Amino acid sequence: MNRIILFGLALISCVLLHAQRKIDVLHYTFRIGLSDSSDNITGDALIRFRMLETTPNLLIDLAAVNPATSKGMKAGKVMMKGLPLTYTQTEQQLNISLGAIVSAGDTAEIQIQYSGVPSDGLIISKNKYGHRTFFADNWPNRGHNWLPCVDDPGDKASVDFIVTAPQHYQVVSNGLLIEETSLSADKKLTHWREDVPINTKVMVIGVAAFAVQRSGTIAGCIPVYSWVYPEDRDKGFYDYEQANEILPFFIREVGPYGYRKLANVQSKTIFGGLENANTIFYAEGSVRGDRRSEGLLTHEIAHQWFGNMATEKSFAHLWLSEGFATYMTIYYMESKYGRDTAVKMLEEDRRQVAAFARKSNRAIVDEDPDFMKLLNANSYQKGGWVLHMLRQQLGHEVFMKAIKKYYAQYAGSNADTRDLQHVFEQVSGKSLKTFFDQWLYQPGIPQLDIKWNYAPRTKKITITVKQLQPQAFSFPLKIAIQCSGGKTQTQVLQVKNNTDTFSFSLTGTASSVLADPDTELLYEGTVTGK
Known part of the structure; x- marks a missing residue:
């Protein structure tokens, strides 16, 4: 997901109910x-499910009508095998009595009829x-504002x-x-199946x-489509056609x-x-006719692997979706335009x-229940x-081998950060506990005060690296030293303490x-000396 948001998210509550x-x-x-x-809208949902526990009731997410706005979904009949079931509808959920205990491992099916004006999740508006x-x-859990469902990234169906x-509409x-x-x-009926x-x-x-x-066919069998407003036909087809380069890159x-x-679709998404x-x-403004949305397309297409097929177990591990899409975009741009383009993107991201x-003291792995704050x-x-x-x-080589293994192992299922660590x-063949602990479970980044002094008599340089943040990181720091005669001497310093001297x-x-001449370390700091 690209984080550009088109209207105030402060009005949208995306706190997941942690129902069992x-x-x-x-x-x-x-x-x-x-x-x-x-x-x-009117809705009729047929939900086939497997029981994970022996229980006489189940919870289905569905946002009820808010009396203050008159928006929300009102459940009507709830049935199993054609017989009505009793239920109660709370603010965010249906608590359905199954009428008899359904055993763990059993498969069952319920039907829920409902109607109402969506408060969120389905945007009904003018383009x-x-x-x-x-x-x-x-996204993230706004589907239950118009669909009865288990609104959780860990449940796939x-x-x-x-x-x-x-x-006059197309669907x-x-x-x-x-x-x-x-x-x-x-009236027209349109049926899609995933x-x-x-x-x-x-x-x-x-x-x-x-x-x-239909702008192309990839690998002989994957059709690529562009769906744009008729007024934007020429510009939209031109802009979205870039997907035909991006998709095979990630397949490879x-x-x-x-x-x-x-399908790449011009839409009213708030993102x-x-x-x-x-x-x-994609947001309406993604169509301009100048192909400046290439990075946006790349990010969202990368999500088809990371976030959609291989999905985070919970939003606390959202970086497995968004961090991956961010870096895969940089990787694609590096492949297409060269390392200088990637370095510019990395420097801006840094x-x-x-x-x-x-301004924040939060780690990447973040249990904040307000998922919008994780963007x-x-x-x-x-x-x-x-x-x-x-x-x-x-x-x-090792990095890409691990990326491919991670995807192969978790495509179609869910993973968390420790799962990724285990794959890498x-x-x-290395322990990466320190790396993952400090970069993903520890807040902040290294704040470095680097001082150097050159002694002409001994022809030695002394470099002191101070970490100013509360908790020290351990990392290799590459240093490029410009010497007389135009020569550059490079040294890799293994930094691990609050103060290290080399x-x-x-x-x-x-x-x-010059610290980090090849843009390899996430840090900020200064270098002074003589």
Whole structure:
């Protein structure tokens, strides 16, 4: 996800209810009715699930009607095997009595009928051209504002969306188009099916007037589509066509693409981009006709591997999604445009991390229950920098081997930071506990005061590195020493204490010292000396 947000998130509560989950959802079928006469939607959800515990009741997330706004979903009939079930609807959930104890391991199916005006999650509004649109925007756990579901990244299920809407709309969704049928002069049914299990944060529908282009076919079998507003047809097709370069890059570098299509969709998402599974939504402004959204497309397409197929177990480990997409974007840009482009991106990201660290005392792995607060430089830029430092310290070959192994092992499931650590340790044959502990579980970054002194008589230079932050980091620090005659001598210092002093001989007179000349370390600091 790109973090550009188009309206105030302070109004959106995204605190997950930590209810004890007793089911594993296997499949959703959502029948959604939309109209132009009002923002009220009708829904019929069929949820097939496996019981994880023997229990007489279960919890399904569904936001109730808020009396103050009259927005929210009102549950109607809830049934199992055609028989009605009793339930209570709280502010955020349905507590459903199953009528009899369902044993652990059993598979069951419930049907929930409901209706209401979505308070969030499904954005019903006019696009920039004044046309009415409907766009799902479920991240992080806003799907339950319009869908009965288990709104948790750790629960993945296949899904069918069957949408009935006025004839003049087109509907795009996850997976493949199964059916498009005119029901009457003014109503049309559109059915999409996603067979690959995904979580609710990336389940979507988009309903609007679109211009649609099949811009390419990757690996002989993966169609790539552009869905843009008709007024933006030429510009949008030109901008989004770049996906045909990006998708094969990640297939080659990371592993097989997990889905059967890729659609890039101009939308009303509140974010700059939202990585919905194989149906990526981009903000309206992403279409300009100048291809300046290449980085945005790359970030969201990278999410199809990291975040969608290999998913964080909980939002505390969001960096496994956002940090990966951030660094994979840099890696793509490096491959296409060269190292100088990557260095500029890394330096800008480092500045953002340093600025965030000065005002925040939180680590990357963060249990903050307000998930919107996790959309910060820790999850994105610092997470990307962690991967960059792993690549520098382990070497490119080992790094990419570990990335591929991690994806192969966790595609289709969920992982946390320790799972990633274990994969990197297996591949590299090294203990990375200190690295992961300090960079991912410890707040801040190294704040360095580096002083040097050159002694002409002994031709030795002494370098003192002081760490000014509360807790010392352990890291290699490359130093480039400019000597007389234009020669540069490079030394790698192993820094691990609050204060470390290093002394070594030079081949010429030192004139200047540069820390981290190859942009390999996440830090901020100063270098002084003579």
